[in-house]
Amino acid sequence: MELAPRDVVSRAEMTEILEGRGFPGPKGLDYVHLDLTHLGVKEINSKLPLVREVCLKFSGIDPIEEPIPIRPAAHYPMGGVKVNLKGRTEVPNLWAAGEVANVSVHGANRLGTNSTAECLVWGRITGEEAALYLMRNGVKGTSSPSKEDLLGREEEIFSLFRERGEDPYLIRKELGELMDKYFHVIRSGEGMREGLKRIRSLIESSKEIQVQDSSKEYNTDLIYALETRNLLEVAEVIALSALRREESRGSHYRVDYPNRDDENWLKHTLVRKGPRGLEISYEPVRIKIWKPVERRY
Ligand SMILES: Cc1cc2nc3c(=O)[nH]c(=O)nc-3n(C[C@H](O)[C@H](O)[C@H](O)COP(=O)(O)OP(=O)(O)OC[C@H]3O[C@@H](n4cnc5c(N)ncnc54)[C@H](O)[C@@H]3O)c2cc1C
Incomplete structure (x- = not known):
């Protein structure tokens, strides 16, 4: 199991946690144990010094003596x-x-x-x-934004320094929690529909974001607010494409469609921003040498 791909290992960890065999963690984030103690001091110090250092620094746990508390986290987006x-x-x-x-x-x-x-x-x-x-x-063919466009964008940004409005820190916190709940390692159509609804409601709230610090230089509050809006856009793309993909493939695992379905879903999802919101289309996967086969462990 330790040498299986990360989606398989993550699912195994989450299954233990969701079926109540995990250890109680803070904020309901239960965990499982990764035990390295059998490797011994020499092996851990020579082959896994960084792992030991991270454990000691961040949780005060020495993997030479006790198991490491772990749970899967978002690590990398397969796409872009x-x-x-x-x-x-x-x-x-x-x-x-x-x-x-x-x-x-x-x-x-x-x-x-x-x-x-x-x-x-x-x-x-x-x-x-x-x-x-x-x-x-050369730079020909590049069009610089017009002065009107720039002034419009500036006005839009400065409008965030409003008197009252939504708190970007709370929006981002809620976004993180709902992505963790509905788009984590084990997904379902029902959960993802609810998640998408809540992302869209946060997108609406984000139109009324208030940035309290109105300074015009090095304004980290403003950057945080703008990044939160970007995160919401990316979250909607992830949610919509995951909900539409009615199969399981790699890190996208659905309890309601637990198998890979090459006949219908061996294709890339493309999402573009259209006049009425996100538009989804698909593109075939070009397979040359390595034909896809069933994964077995
Ligand atoms: C915990 C963890 C462990 C990992 N371990 C491995 C591993 O063992 N092996 C492996 O291959 N991969 C690993 N990865 C993945 C790998 O580290 C990343 O995919 C890779 O570092 C991405 O590099 P990048 O340069 O594309 O992006 P980044 O490193 O994210 O760089 C993007 C840069 O752009 C900057 N930026 C963002 N917005 C703006 C803006 N508007 N203007 C200017 N700058 C901006 C950011 O500040 C950042 O410095 C790991 C990832 C994580 C999170």
């Missing part, structure tokens, strides 16, 4: 801004690389250490491509 193999997005003059980009090398379940490998490979490819494009084409 759609790019081609050279890191180019559909938006003119915009490239993306790293965790934010979806070159589509990870499928529905990224394997350990592959993110930094992707960052290194596509960081270089994308950087070179963007630089080459600029050298060949």
Whole structure:
């Protein structure tokens, strides 16, 4: 089990917790134990020094002597801004690389250490491509926003310094809690529908956000509020695509559709912002050498 992919291990952990075999944790966040004690001092100090250091620093627990309390947490989004193999997005003059980009090398379940490998490979490819494009084409074709657009955006931002309004800190807290409840390791259609409804209600509230600190330099309250709005947009994309995908695949596991369904769902989900909200479409997965097979452990 320890060497199984992380979606399998996460589900095993959450099953123990949800079926009442976990240990009671703070704020209802129960946990299970990861026991390394059998490895002994020498092995832990030589092979897992960082793990030991993190345990000691953050929970005062020495894994040489006692088990580590653990539970799955959001770690990496399998998906992102759609790019081609050279890191180019559909938006003119915009490239993306790293965790934010979806070159589509990870499928529905990224394997350990592959993110930094992707960052290194596509960081270089994308950087070179963007630089080459600029050298060949100059900045022509780029349109700067008009003065009116900029003033409009500025006015919109300054309107957040209103007298009364919604607290961005509470909105973000509620968003975190509901994502943890409805879009965590084990999902269901019913839960995700409720989660999506609540995300949309938070999006409405976020239109009335009040930023208390109205300073115009280094305003971390303002950054927090703007980032909260971005998080809500991303949350809606995650929620809608997860709800529509009526199967289980990689880290997306639904109790109401527990099996992978290649016949209907071997495809990428694309979400775009349309005039009436989010628009979903699908694209086939191009399979060349490795045909998908059933996973067995
Ligand atoms: C706990 C944990 C453990 C992990 N362990 C591993 C592992 O063992 N192996 C592995 O391969 N991967 C691991 N990952 C994943 C990997 O670390 C990340 O996917 C990778 O570091 C992402 O790098 P990045 O440069 O694409 O993005 P980031 O490191 O997120 O960098 C993005 C940068 O952009 C900045 N930024 C954001 N908004 C703006 C803005 N508006 N203007 C300017 N700057 C901005 C941010 O401050 C940040 O510095 C782990 C992730 C986590 C959370």
